[in-house]
Amino acid sequence: MAVSTSPVRTVAPAKPTSGRARRRQHGQGRTGLLMVAPAGVLLVLFFVVPVALGFALSFTNARLISPKPLEFVGLDNFARLLDDPVFWTSLRNTLLFAAVIVPAQSGFALLLALLMNVKMRGTNLFRTLYFIPVVTSIVVVSILWRFMYQPDGLVNSVLHWMTGNVVRIDWLNDTSTALPAIMFMSVWQAVGFHMVIWLAGLQTIPAELYEAAEIDGAGRWHQFRYITWPGLRSTRTFILVTITIAALSLFTQIHVMTGGGPLDATSTVVFQAVRVGYQQQQTAYASAISLVFFLLVLAISLIQRRLTRERNA
Amino acid sequence: MRISIKRAFGCALGLAVVVTAAACGSESAGGSSGEGLTLWTHNAGNPQELAVVEQIAADWNAAHPDKKVTVRAFPQAAYNEAVVSAATAKKLPCILDTDAPTVPNWAYAGYLAPLEIPGDVLTKQLPSTVGKYQDKTYSVGYYEAALGLFARKSALTAAGARIPTLEKPWTAAEFDQVLAKVKAGGKFPITFDLGTGDTGTEWWTYGYSPFLQSFGGDLIDRTGYKSAAGVLNGDKALAWATWMQGLVKKGYSPQKSSADAFADFVNGKSAMVWSGIWNSGSLSKVDDGLVLPPPDFGNGPKIGGGSWQWAVSSSCPDKATAMEYLRTSLTAKTMAAFAEKQNVIPASEEAAALVPGWQPGGPKRFFLDESKELAVVRPPTPGYPYLTTTFAKATQDIVAGGDPKQVLDRAVADIDRDLKSNDYYGF
Numbered sequence: 228m229a230v231s232t233s234p235v236r237t238v239a240p241a242k243p244t245s246g247r248a249r250r251r252q253h254g255q256g257r258t259g260l261l262m263v264a265p266a267g268v269l270l271v272l273f274f275v276v277p278v279a280l281g282f283a284l285s286f287t288n289a290r291l292i293s294p295k296p297l298e299f300v301g302l303d304n305f306a307r308l309l310d311d312p313v314f315w316t317s318l319r320n321t322l323l324f325a326a327v328i329v330p331a332q333s334g335f336a337l338l339l340a341l342l343m344n345v346k347m348r349g350t351n352l353f354r355t356l357y358f359i360p361v362v363t364s365i366v367v368v369s370i371l372w373r374f375m376y377q378p379d380g381l382v383n384s385v386l387h388w389m390t391g392n393v394v395r396i397d398w399l400n401d402t403s404t405a406l407p408a409i410m411f412m413s414v415w416q417a418v419g420f421h422m423v424i425w426l427a428g429l430q431t432i433p434a435e436l437y438e439a440a441e442i443d444g445a446g447r448w449h450q451f452r453y454i455t456w457p458g459l460r461s462t463r464t465f466i467l468v469t470i471t472i473a474a475l476s477l478f479t480q481i482h483v484m485t486g487g488g489p490l491d492a493t494s495t496v497v498f499q500a501v502r503v504g505y506q507q508q509q510t511a512y513a514s515a516i517s518l519v520f521f522l523l524v525l526a527i528s529l530i531q532r533r534l535t536r537e538r539n540a
Numbered sequence: 541m542r543i544s545i546k547r548a549f550g551c552a553l554g555l556a557v558v559v560t561a562a563a564c565g566s567e568s569a570g571g572s573s574g575e576g577l578t579l580w581t582h583n584a585g586n587p588q589e590l591a592v593v594e595q596i597a598a599d600w601n602a603a604h605p606d607k608k609v610t611v612r613a614f615p616q617a618a619y620n621e622a623v624v625s626a627a628t629a630k631k632l633p634c635i636l637d638t639d640a641p642t643v644p645n646w647a648y649a650g651y652l653a654p655l656e657i658p659g660d661v662l663t664k665q666l667p668s669t670v671g672k673y674q675d676k677t678y679s680v681g682y683y684e685a686a687l688g689l690f691a692r693k694s695a696l697t698a699a700g701a702r703i704p705t706l707e708k709p710w711t712a713a714e715f716d717q718v719l720a721k722v723k724a725g726g727k728f729p730i731t732f733d734l735g736t737g738d739t740g741t742e743w744w745t746y747g748y749s750p751f752l753q754s755f756g757g758d759l760i761d762r763t764g765y766k767s768a769a770g771v772l773n774g775d776k777a778l779a780w781a782t783w784m785q786g787l788v789k790k791g792y793s794p795q796k797s798s799a800d801a802f803a804d805f806v807n808g809k810s811a812m813v814w815s816g817i818w819n820s821g822s823l824s825k826v827d828d829g830l831v832l833p834p835p836d837f838g839n840g841p842k843i844g845g846g847s848w849q850w851a852v853s854s855s856c857p858d859k860a861t862a863m864e865y866l867r868t869s870l871t872a873k874t875m876a877a878f879a880e881k882q883n884v885i886p887a888s889e890e891a892a893a894l895v896p897g898w899q900p901g902g903p904k905r906f907f908l909d910e911s912k913e914l915a916v917v918r919p920p921t922p923g924y925p926y927l928t929t930t931f932a933k934a935t936q937d938i939v940a941g942g943d944p945k946q947v948l949d950r951a952v953a954d955i956d957r958d959l960k961s962n963d964y965y966g967f
Contacts, residue, residue: 288961291624292627292649294648294650312950377798402940489936489937490941490942506741506925507926507930508926509958
């Protein structure tokens with residue numbers, strides 16, 4: 228419950244002057260507590276408890292189905308993790324995915340947002356078009372792209388038609404093309420969402436600044452460099468953090484399109500945790516993977532925060 | 541005013557808690573209350589099969605109005621999760637169906653009660669329709685499934701191949717020749733489709749481990765169920781892995797088949813396809829379609845055994861009635877009803893005699909004889925879920941071009957570590 232009380236305290240006045248005020252503050256505190264309770268209870272029940280359980284379980288030999296009592300096994304699961312080639316491949320794939328997706332998706336989204344931000348007829352149509360993949364279920368999108376990536380699918384047909392050559396790429400069954408194919412499809416699916424956020428950021432920049440810049444004779448590039456880019460500072464941080472976290476937790480596309488294959492070329496940390504935890508019933512080992520994943524995301528987020536803060540100062 | 545608001549809040553919260561608790565309490569705990577027994581089945585997505593299950597329950601209810609059975613159907617994909625969650629919450633139904641290879645796992649976990657069904661009833665059954673774990677019977681099925689090598693007769697005769705029979709299946713060398721000649725004929729883009737488009741784990745084990753067993757390997761050493769070393773990474777297993785990989789490398793089978801390999805076969809894209817009895821209904825769409833036994837790779841031809849079977853939960857308060865329900869429903873008539881409504885093998889000779897096509901010499905008879913002679917049940921050990929996922933991944937890696945020795949050694953190391961960390965699952 229410590230979680231739910233803290234926001235109440237920060238809202239309350241710092242130093243009550245009289246007993247009456249204190250009583251009133253106390254009353255407010257209780258009402259506040261009650262108001263927070265529904266969300267707080269849910270948060271504790273479905274977030275804090277599972278996370279704590281996951282941490283605790285990773286030091287045991289818990290499994291999904293077993294009549295045996297739980298045993299504390301210390302760091303066994305983590306030792307196994309260090310020795311698990313699938314984990315290292317998954318980690319490498321996950322980091323590679325994030326390293327490509329974060330700049331590619333945010334950059335492309337910004338480009339689209341800049342294009343959308345001009346006052347022209349038909350922009351609403353394009354905004355809708357780019358946003359459609361975002362509101363479509365990722366499972367549906369994944370299934371469609373799986374068909375499109377088939378050797379005789381749409382992607383290969385278009386390539387044939389464009390290049391006239393006879394090269395056939397079995398996109399999802401080739402270790403060298405499977406992950407890039409999923410990266411491309413993921414950018415296509417999610418770019419609309421970040422485009423809308425960039426767009427919102429762009430529209431908070433006052434038009435007078437651009438007018439003033441134009442009078443000063445600033446060109447397009449200088450306007451972007453000295454007005455748009457600084458004006459998008461907080462949007463940038465938000466987009467950076469959300470894309471990074473989304474990219475690191477890549478799962479659905481893998482689950483639907485490749486199942487981690489071929490030869491683990493598309494296995495990710497979250498996919499491995501789900502596979503190990505549910506299909507293989509190794510709750511404890513999956514918890515250990517999740518714990519490492521949590522620390523990884525935490526570390527990356529902290530580094531990002533630090534970097535963006537320094538630049539802000 | 542403030543106080544009354546607070547009271548109202550408190551009351552609402554309290555009420556919510558009470559209502560939730562009451563709602564939880566009213567869920568029929570243990571699958572049985574005064575009204576009767578609950579039955580869970582996996583076939584919500586299969587109306588024909590569900591209709592038979594419901595008919596059995598309706599017949600029972602008419603005869604036993606005081607101990608009614610309520611049927612609840614789940615989609616197959618969500619079924620196992622539903623059972624595991626229900627077991628964790630101690631809310632298993634009295635009667636439930638289970639996929640044969642999971643029976644030992646659930647028996648070991650204490651979900652299932654040993655069946656008390658007279659031996660003379662069980663001996664009439666096809667052996668692979670009775671689920672056993674450590675000498676006790678835990679499940680029994682109304683039907684069985686079987687694998688088959690579906691082929692176009694014209695493709696085989698054009699290649700000069702002999703039509704194999706159960707008595708005289710193809711040898712490995714013969715099959716290799718057939719593959720080479722059919723491919724050389726150039727009439728079919730796919731020579732022999734393994735059906736690798738199925739991303740589900742179980743098909744990989746059910747479909748391809750019989751080949752491994754035919755080569756002389758296995759998923760686990762069945763003498764003690766304590767190790768996979770030697771059987772899953774020995775010379776015979778390596779020969780199997782090399783053969784599987786060769787099918788793809790030599791261009792006989794696609795690395796990843798389309799989602800419905802049988803449709804490709806029907807549409808003339810492939811000359812042969814590795815599939816099962818569930819597709820035999822569409823075989824008539826092929827003018828010269830045949831179903832053949834698998835080749836003998838040295839240790840005799842093999843197919844997978846074990847389909848959906850029925851069990852009684854250990855938490856059932858009225859096990860006697862649940863057993864009675866299963867026992868009385870195991871009649872030739874009900875088994876015949878299943879076999880009539882869909883493409884499954886009736887689980888006893890008596891039942892086969894009742895369904896057109898299943899009598900000796902009948903057009904469907906092949907599957908019953910094949911199942912009797914060739915079926916190998918998947919290893920009946922509680923460690924099966926780990927075995928099957930590990931084996932399926934290893935097979936996927938082999939088909940995708942991984943080094944057979946490396947992949948199989950890794951699989952054996954993983955399986956042996958799992959067995960050891962579980963104290964060999966009571967073996």
